Amino acid sequence: MRRILFALGLSLGLAQSLAAFEVESTQDFGPEAPPRVLSVLSTTDTAILAPVITAYLAQTPGLGLRYVMASSQEVHRAIADEGAAFDLVISSAMDLQMKLANDGFALSLPADLVADQPVWSRWRDLLVSVAQEPVVLILADGVLRAGEDVPRTRRDLIALLRDNPDRFRGRVGTYDPAVSGAGYLFAAQDARLSDTFWRLAEVMGRLDARLFCCSVDMIDEVRAGRLLVGYNVLGLYTQAQGAEGITVVELEDFTLTLLRTALIPRTAPEPEAATDFMRFLLSAEGQALIASGDGLAAVEEAAFERNPHLRPIRLDPGLLANLDAVSRNRFLTEWRAAMEQP
Amino acid sequence: MADGMAFSLRRRLVGQLLVLAAVLALVLSLAVRIGAERASEATLDAVLGAAAQGLAEEMRAEEGGVVIDMQPATFSMLAAMGEERIFYRVDVGEVTVTGYGDLPLPGMLPSALAPVFYTVPFRDAEIRVAAVARSLRVDGRASPVLVLLGQTREGQGAIASRLGLQAAGLGLAVFLAAIPLALLVARSLTRPIDRLAEAVGRRGPRDLRPVRHPAPRELVPFVTALNSFIGRLRGTLSQTETFIAEAAHHIRTPLAVMRNEAELALRQSTEESTRARLRGLIRSADDAARSAGQLLDHATVLYRADQADWAKLDLAAMTRAVATRLAPAAEMKDMDLALDIPAVLTCEGDAVLIEAALRNIIDNAIKYSPPDSVVEVSALATDRMAVVAVADRGRGLGQAEPARLLHRFRRGDNVGDVTGSGLGLTIVEQAAGAMGGTFRLRAREGGGTCAEFCLPLV
Numbered sequence: 001m002r003r004i005l006f007a008l009g010l011s012l013g014l015a016q017s018l019a020a021f022e023v024e025s026t027q028d029f030g031p032e033a034p035p036r037v038l039s040v041l042s043t044t045d046t047a048i049l050a051p052v053i054t055a056y057l058a059q060t061p062g063l064g065l066r067y068v069m070a071s072s073q074e075v076h077r078a079i080a081d082e083g084a085a086f087d088l089v090i091s092s093a094m095d096l097q098m099k100l101a102n103d104g105f106a107l108s109l110p111a112d113l114v115a116d117q118p119v120w121s122r123w124r125d126l127l128v129s130v131a132q133e134p135v136v137l138i139l140a141d142g143v144l145r146a147g148e149d150v151p152r153t154r155r156d157l158i159a160l161l162r163d164n165p166d167r168f169r170g171r172v173g174t175y176d177p178a179v180s181g182a183g184y185l186f187a188a189q190d191a192r193l194s195d196t197f198w199r200l201a202e203v204m205g206r207l208d209a210r211l212f213c214c215s216v217d218m219i220d221e222v223r224a225g226r227l228l229v230g231y232n233v234l235g236l237y238t239q240a241q242g243a244e245g246i247t248v249v250e251l252e253d254f255t256l257t258l259l260r261t262a263l264i265p266r267t268a269p270e271p272e273a274a275t276d277f278m279r280f281l282l283s284a285e286g287q288a289l290i291a292s293g294d295g296l297a298a299v300e301e302a303a304f305e306r307n308p309h310l311r312p313i314r315l316d317p318g319l320l321a322n323l324d325a326v327s328r329n330r331f332l333t334e335w336r337a338a339m340e341q342p
Numbered sequence: 343m344a345d346g347m348a349f350s351l352r353r354r355l356v357g358q359l360l361v362l363a364a365v366l367a368l369v370l371s372l373a374v375r376i377g378a379e380r381a382s383e384a385t386l387d388a389v390l391g392a393a394a395q396g397l398a399e400e401m402r403a404e405e406g407g408v409v410i411d412m413q414p415a416t417f418s419m420l421a422a423m424g425e426e427r428i429f430y431r432v433d434v435g436e437v438t439v440t441g442y443g444d445l446p447l448p449g450m451l452p453s454a455l456a457p458v459f460y461t462v463p464f465r466d467a468e469i470r471v472a473a474v475a476r477s478l479r480v481d482g483r484a485s486p487v488l489v490l491l492g493q494t495r496e497g498q499g500a501i502a503s504r505l506g507l508q509a510a511g512l513g514l515a516v517f518l519a520a521i522p523l524a525l526l527v528a529r530s531l532t533r534p535i536d537r538l539a540e541a542v543g544r545r546g547p548r549d550l551r552p553v554r555h556p557a558p559r560e561l562v563p564f565v566t567a568l569n570s571f572i573g574r575l576r577g578t579l580s581q582t583e584t585f586i587a588e589a590a591h592h593i594r595t596p597l598a599v600m601r602n603e604a605e606l607a608l609r610q611s612t613e614e615s616t617r618a619r620l621r622g623l624i625r626s627a628d629d630a631a632r633s634a635g636q637l638l639d640h641a642t643v644l645y646r647a648d649q650a651d652w653a654k655l656d657l658a659a660m661t662r663a664v665a666t667r668l669a670p671a672a673e674m675k676d677m678d679l680a681l682d683i684p685a686v687l688t689c690e691g692d693a694v695l696i697e698a699a700l701r702n703i704i705d706n707a708i709k710y711s712p713p714d715s716v717v718e719v720s721a722l723a724t725d726r727m728a729v730v731a732v733a734d735r736g737r738g739l740g741q742a743e744p745a746r747l748l749h750r751f752r753r754g755d756n757v758g759d760v761t762g763s764g765l766g767l768t769i770v771e772q773a774a775g776a777m778g779g780t781f782r783l784r785a786r787e788g789g790g791t792c793a794e795f796c797l798p799l800v
Contacts, residue, residue, distance in 0.1 A: 102427045104465040124425055192414060317428040318418030326432070326440040327412035 021078040024069045030057045034064030038273045042090040043072045052289040056280045072096055072181050079105050083267050087274035090262045093181045095319040097261045101126040102317055106263040107271055113279055121299050123315050129259035130281045131296040134235040135186055137249040143228040153253040154196040161203045168207050173218045174231040176211035178332050186232045188322045189256050189313055198338055205339035222246050236296055257312045355528040363520035367513025375506030382498045391457040393420055394472040394491040403480045408434050425497040435485035445490050448473040467494045534558045550576040583641040590638035594631055601627040636765040639698040643769050646692050647776030657728050658687040661721050664700040675713045682720035689728045689797045691777040699773040702766040703732045703793050710736035727796040735790040744783040
């Protein structure tokens with residue numbers, strides 16, 4: 001839809017000379033040489049947040065915004081290890097964001113801003129959700145034969161895969177939890193919520209499932225027809241890249257809902273401006289822009305009432321257990337054992 | 343009493359009650375706050391300790407190292423309402439295998455059975471840590487394992503301070519409620535004092551009876567002291583009066599003897615100059631005897647007024663008797679006593695008092711009247727009073743206010759050569775007052791004075 005209006009330049013890897021963490025892209029919004037610049041570090045694709053950024057800058061003259069995009073691990077490293085000077089950190093890695101907040105890297109937000117947010121979408125006055133998105137199953141068009149229904153639950157999916165090993169061998173994809181933080185988070189949450197996860201892992205292992213680092217890659221492969229099933233794909237990207245050629249399924253036994261969270265780091269040079277921007281992101285106008293943009297959903301309690309299968313991933317220190325190296329190793333060992341069978 | 347000493351018992355009582363209430367309110371709010379803190383800390387410690395023990399118990403050694411099972415649910419639970427930060431550290435054989443390696447260790451090593459709790463500052467926050475120790479067989483060797491699990495207690499602090507505030511509010515409410523209560527209590531406590539003061543204040547000037555007003559136990563010593571004071575005062579007064587009466591009596595008798603001797607001498611003497619001296623002597627003896635009599639009368643009146651021992655008696659008969667007894671004195675001045683008295687006039691009173699009063703009135707009338715005049719003594723009953731009126735044609739009241747003449751030792755400004763003690767009318771007035779009657783002096787039309795002695799009729 002709306003493309004970048006005030007894009008002044010796309011400078012790849014510009015910040016790398018200064019910081020050790022790995023930046024994917026940097027983009028400046030707003031007027032040339034503005035008196036004040038708000039710097040945002042985010043895991044979200046620049047294009048997705050561009051509409052809301054331009055709308056915000058249009059009503060705050062004299063403010064520029066530098067949007068730096070990096071992977072979730074790099075975002076965490078930038079703040080926790082390097083103390084990089086960013087005003088706002090937006091990330092989909094809820095566990096890493098939680099660790100930043102828990103370990104004292106986040107500034108307290110104003111009470112009125114926090115009070116308006118539902119309890120499930122924030123943690124204390126440190127971390128608030130700016131968007132939510134379901135973690136879905138995607139199927140390539142034409143994967144289903146006549147008489148086959150779209151799987152509605154994990155049980156259905158397991159049955160479908162198990163009954164048609166020839167069709168699906170080597171053509172099922174999911175996150176590699178050993179590589180992807182998000183993939184690990186989803187797998188751990190799946191395992192926490194239901195035992196079917198381990199059965200599914202076994203079935204996928206038997207079908208020589210392909211493992212991916214990112215949702216985008218999985219979607220591309222499905223669209224290209226090289227992959228028939230993508231399990232645990234971020235809903236955002238399915239919409240961002242157009243739904244042609246794929247079927248998006250929200251499994252009805254439960255569908256995890258990821259919260260994109262934002263915090264203001266202690267090292268923020270412009271905390272007031274960051275708070276103001278966050279206020280805009282959380283306002284009705286900001287949320288409407290996020291929802292109308294490329295695929296992000298507004299933070300909305302009613303969504304869970306309308307769709308009882310949606311389960312927001314609990315935003316609390318329970319997420320820290322996911323990050324524990326020893327626990328993680330144990331989980332991955334179990335997972336590998338399930339996936340790699342003789 | 344000096345101003346600085348005039349403090350108010352009631353105000354002091356209210357002040358002390360209020361101070362007490364304030365102290366109680368403060369203690370209440372502190373006690374609730376501390377109690378809430380202790381209770382919530384004990385509860386949270388129990389949960390934290392159980393979680394740490396659970397974590398330690400589930401650790402096991404497997405090939406390739408130690409297995410630790412961090413349950414997200416445990417962390418979520420410890421985050422208590424999602425408000426607390428969580429830190430943990432697991433050491434195996436003094437090497438941190440997972441968690442926050444910089445989390446401070448406990449001062450003393452915990453045992454395997456009971457966790458050790460301690461509070462340390464960590465990452466800009468105060469955290470409460472539970473430490474649990476156990477040992478684990480790793481690669482065939484027993485290795486000590488230390489599990490530290492910490493959480494911030496901001497939610498607890500918030501709850502405790504909210505409870506403390508509520509308790510403080512309650513304390514304040516108690517304090518405010520105590521204000522009217524304290525006022526009420528103070529008033530009800532001091533009311534008996536007011537009543538007693540009123541009862542004592544209502545008494546007549548000569549009422550020296552002991553105070554019999556009901557008094558609270560705490561005031562009994564005061565009432566007893568007051569009564570003993572009144573008793574001493576009465577004793578002193580009656581001693582004085584007895585002394586005066588005795589003295590008057592002792593003076594009267596030798597005076598009478600002296601007068602008789604002088605009269606005898608007057609009869610036997612022929613020398614004119616001696617006779618004149620003797621006549622002067624007799625007159626002086628008479629005056630002295632009269633004064634002594636009046637002093638005696640005065641003392642008697644005071645004494646009998648206190649007794650208040652009234653009886654029914656006939657005022658008419660008594661007036662006649664007194665007039666008859668004073669008739670010789672009138673005759674000596676060639677004066678007439680004109681009596682206009684009914685047969686019977688019954689009233690209530692003390693015979694001695696009435697007699698003293700009547701004697702003084704009529705004697706006064708005779709004393710201050712010129713020779714050859716008439717003193718009219720009349721008695722009558724008005725609607726409620728019996729009145730004895732004594733009217734003379736004497737020198738009148740002069741410039742003096744009639745009421746002033748009734749004061750003790752006060753005499754008119756026109757008494758001139760007539761000797762007198764100034765006690766006569768005081769005696770009359772006191773006698774009348776004691777019996778519930780009145781005594782009035784007024785100027786008479788055509789010169790002279792009219793004295794009216796009134797007693798209530800039966």
